[in-house]
Amino acid sequence: MNVPRRKGSALGLSFRLAWRNIWRQKRRTWLTALAMIFSNILLVFMISLQFGSYEMMINNTLRMFSGQVQVQREGYQDSQKMRQVVNDIRDLAGNIREMFPAASVAARANAFVLVSSEDRSFGTQLVGVEPDQEPGISSIPGLLTDGRYLDDPDAPEVVIGSVMARNLKVQTGDELTFLGSGRDGSFAAGVLEVVGIFSSGSQDMDRSLAEIPLGYFQEAFAMEAGGHVIALAVDELGAVPAMIGPLKAAIGDRDGLVALDWEELMPGLKQAIQADMTSAWFMYAVLIVLVAFSVLNTQLMSVLERTREFGVIMALGIKPRRLALLVLLETFLMASLGFLIGMLLGAFVSGYFAQAGFAYPGMDELAAKFNMPPVIYPSFDLLSIMLGPVVVFIFCLFAAIYPALKLYGLRPVDAMRAV
Amino acid sequence: MGMPVSAMSKLAWRNLWRNYRRTLIMLLAIALGVWAMIFMTALLRGMVDDMVRQGISALPGHVQIHANAYRDDPSVMHSLPAPDKALLDVLNSEQVLAWSSRIKVPAMISSEYDNAGVSLIGVDPDGELALGFNANDIIEGRFLSTAGDNGIFVGKKLLHRLETRLGKRVVVMSQDPENAIAERGFRIVGVFEAELKNLEENMVYAGRDVVQNMLGIGTDVSEIAVLDFDYRANDGLVSRIRPVAPADWEVLSWVELDPYLGTMMRVMNGFVLVWMVVIFLALSFGLVNTLMMAVFERVREIGLMRALGMRPSAIVYQILVESIMLLVLGLVIGNLVAIGTIAPLKDGIDISVVAEGMEMMGASSMLYPVLQWTDLLLANAVVIVLGIITSLLPAWRAARYRPVEALSRT
Numbered sequence: 001m002n003v004p005r006r007k008g009s010a011l012g013l014s015f016r017l018a019w020r021n022i023w024r025q026k027r028r029t030w031l032t033a034l035a036m037i038f039s040n041i042l043l044v045f046m047i048s049l050q051f052g053s054y055e056m057m058i059n060n061t062l063r064m065f066s067g068q069v070q071v072q073r074e075g076y077q078d079s080q081k082m083r084q085v086v087n088d089i090r091d092l093a094g095n096i097r098e099m100f101p102a103a104s105v106a107a108r109a110n111a112f113v114l115v116s117s118e119d120r121s122f123g124t125q126l127v128g129v130e131p132d133q134e135p136g137i138s139s140i141p142g143l144l145t146d147g148r149y150l151d152d153p154d155a156p157e158v159v160i161g162s163v164m165a166r167n168l169k170v171q172t173g174d175e176l177t178f179l180g181s182g183r184d185g186s187f188a189a190g191v192l193e194v195v196g197i198f199s200s201g202s203q204d205m206d207r208s209l210a211e212i213p214l215g216y217f218q219e220a221f222a223m224e225a226g227g228h229v230i231a232l233a234v235d236e237l238g239a240v241p242a243m244i245g246p247l248k249a250a251i252g253d254r255d256g257l258v259a260l261d262w263e264e265l266m267p268g269l270k271q272a273i274q275a276d277m278t279s280a281w282f283m284y285a286v287l288i289v290l291v292a293f294s295v296l297n298t299q300l301m302s303v304l305e306r307t308r309e310f311g312v313i314m315a316l317g318i319k320p321r322r323l324a325l326l327v328l329l330e331t332f333l334m335a336s337l338g339f340l341i342g343m344l345l346g347a348f349v350s351g352y353f354a355q356a357g358f359a360y361p362g363m364d365e366l367a368a369k370f371n372m373p374p375v376i377y378p379s380f381d382l383l384s385i386m387l388g389p390v391v392v393f394i395f396c397l398f399a400a401i402y403p404a405l406k407l408y409g410l411r412p413v414d415a416m417r418a419v
Numbered sequence: 420m421g422m423p424v425s426a427m428s429k430l431a432w433r434n435l436w437r438n439y440r441r442t443l444i445m446l447l448a449i450a451l452g453v454w455a456m457i458f459m460t461a462l463l464r465g466m467v468d469d470m471v472r473q474g475i476s477a478l479p480g481h482v483q484i485h486a487n488a489y490r491d492d493p494s495v496m497h498s499l500p501a502p503d504k505a506l507l508d509v510l511n512s513e514q515v516l517a518w519s520s521r522i523k524v525p526a527m528i529s530s531e532y533d534n535a536g537v538s539l540i541g542v543d544p545d546g547e548l549a550l551g552f553n554a555n556d557i558i559e560g561r562f563l564s565t566a567g568d569n570g571i572f573v574g575k576k577l578l579h580r581l582e583t584r585l586g587k588r589v590v591v592m593s594q595d596p597e598n599a600i601a602e603r604g605f606r607i608v609g610v611f612e613a614e615l616k617n618l619e620e621n622m623v624y625a626g627r628d629v630v631q632n633m634l635g636i637g638t639d640v641s642e643i644a645v646l647d648f649d650y651r652a653n654d655g656l657v658s659r660i661r662p663v664a665p666a667d668w669e670v671l672s673w674v675e676l677d678p679y680l681g682t683m684m685r686v687m688n689g690f691v692l693v694w695m696v697v698i699f700l701a702l703s704f705g706l707v708n709t710l711m712m713a714v715f716e717r718v719r720e721i722g723l724m725r726a727l728g729m730r731p732s733a734i735v736y737q738i739l740v741e742s743i744m745l746l747v748l749g750l751v752i753g754n755l756v757a758i759g760t761i762a763p764l765k766d767g768i769d770i771s772v773v774a775e776g777m778e779m780m781g782a783s784s785m786l787y788p789v790l791q792w793t794d795l796l797l798a799n800a801v802v803i804v805l806g807i808i809t810s811l812l813p814a815w816r817a818a819r820y821r822p823v824e825a826l827s828r829t
Contacts, residue, residue, distance in 0.1 A: 027711060028708055028711065028712065031704050031707055031708045031711070032704065032708065034704050035701065035704035035705060038700060038701065038704065039701060042697065079579070079580060080580070081533060082533065112527075112533075112534050112535060112536060114527045114592060114600075116594075116598070116600075118598070119598055120494060120594065120598060121592075121593070121594040121598065121600060122525050122536070123525060123526065123527035123534075123535070123536030123537070123592075124536060125536075166491075166492070167492050167494070180534065181529075181534065185532075208536075267775045267776075268775035268776050268778060268779040269776070269779070270776065271772070271773035271774070271775050271776025271777070271779075272773070272775075272776035272777070272779045272780060273776070274772075274773050274776060275770070275773040275776045275777060275780075278773075279459075279462070279463075282459065283455075283459065283694070286451065286452070286455040286459075286698065287697070287698070287701050289451060290448055290451065290452055290698070290701040290702055290705070291701060293444055293445075293447065293448040293451070293705060294448070294704055294705040294708065296444055297441055297444045297445060297448075297705060297708065297709065298708060300440060300441070300444065301438075301441060301712055304438075304440070360686070360689075361686075361689075362682040362685055362686045362689075363686075364682075365678045365679050365681075365682035365683075366679065366682055366683065366686065368679070369679050369779075369780070369781075370779070
């Protein structure tokens, strides 16, 4: 082997050599590749399941009611006081709607009241909504099991959750009275007709949410033209960060208003995902390191058993660097094998469950706690498929560094004498 | 068997260290796997234990008795009369750690500034403390003194929301059995803090007699909460109470009262086993590989032993002993490291950066790892049993070499 004239052919030669070398010990190579394949299948499936469930958790929670971004008076998020008002809320909502034609924008107001039917009384949250805008933000108007959604912005009508309806023992057409206090501390009361009942699947929502038209709300609670929240919803969660800046600029001239994104609106959701992510990556890390050990062992053995051979080659004038590269190339080929087969099989498994859905016994009860349906659909995209195998691949290459470095310590004469 | 056990194990031990690098790497891998099995399980157990503890103290009790319709419609209409003699006999027996009857109805609480929806809980303070109400959580004022105490005991978060403070008056409104509004003023006598913030916002405590009087329900209560000695086995208690309770009452353990928690416990048991097996599988490829290489290198030697009259079963034995030594050594290191890393974490791991997320799952912001003997045993059993099964393949291969062929190999 002289100094290569063309780089391409030398690389081609190394490639062929490395490929042959890894098949000298067929069983060992396959076992090592199998360890990678096993981990890769598992990682692809777990990661796509994880991403799929986060996406569902976020979407179900945000799309059901809150929206991805909200404009409110500063501090309203924590204390939810009646007097923390966004003035002329419908005008502001209209301006924001013009700024973001792709987004849905709806104004809301909240009050805590005691509602009574003929048989029962409960304390509950009453939300004033814009009947024509609300369906763009929230899935609840589409989840009616009985009656219709609100349509007149000023009518004394109410839509309530199915659990609340059952607890109050009311049906559509029945009347509810409510009792609370207005923005100025005055006494607020009225009679509402139940026009619709929704069933969202979230116990919390079905038990405690009642929606009435914003116009009527403003009148009953002495809100003038004010409200508490402007909710924004877009199709893609990824579009949210780009909206915050312009939104802040638009509300900048109004004192005391803030724009909050979903992470600020629901810190619990984000943190639950973070906590889950951390524990999941701890497990993945263990798996990946174990595979790397497997590769380390295999490559170390393959270097040690070739000590004589390497000694001869070095005596012929080949530099250790070349041989170290050869070992790395062998590892690269083996890791590619594990990468490709593992990723393909993993993608196959994920793809299957992305169609069929995945569930395990007991998942209904756990999923309900996070507003999730009892079946998860793994997310089937490039990131969730590639992420695990790429990390495994990189760690396997790292694992080959120690065996490759061993070659630098090799002295041809001693090596040729080795058994 | 031809060869004494001591000689065989000595041989296996020496064989193990003929290629010390390979053995060390494998040992490291086994130890890491075992450590991860035990450590991760201890963290998960700690989290679930915490969730169960929080859940049971929020219920409270291990077993609760309600009117059949109460859980679906927690209204004052579905109350229970005070327990009769037969039930009292069971509740006051030795097998019950503590019990108390309580009223729990939805209510609205108003200060002069704001109002909020809460659960109004009428308690006998001694009984409530016996059920496990944590007196250390009182940050201002005092807990209620008797069932006839005129004061009200509220959470810190609710206090802020209502913009009121200790010593101030609040008005509580609920409904009486005729659906008339029952309302009463209370003075705030104490403020509590809870690990789960939603409890601070949703629970207000008042004297049981006072609440019964306010609602006009005589001596009726909403529920009877009973504390058992161990949360893991409450079916016995349920089956003792069931026969002495009327048919239209339900007697349920916490597993049924909070299906999320009950399921969590069950799913976690399954998950722990899956986790251990997955880790083992990841290890098994390396294990087979190591043993295969060991066999392959020694083909001539094995051939010689066979030619000298060693039976194939002895060869299988030989390789198995070598593998068991490797596994046991890995297990010992893994167990020791696991115990050594869990012990310093006894005082808890602060995970308050994700406190609100943990609260969504029903856990608090401190994580206390729990090392159960059964988990330790399970991890060791999984590694040894599956390890031996996995080693059978290389051992069987080794025994299959025909002496003459093997000897002629280079």
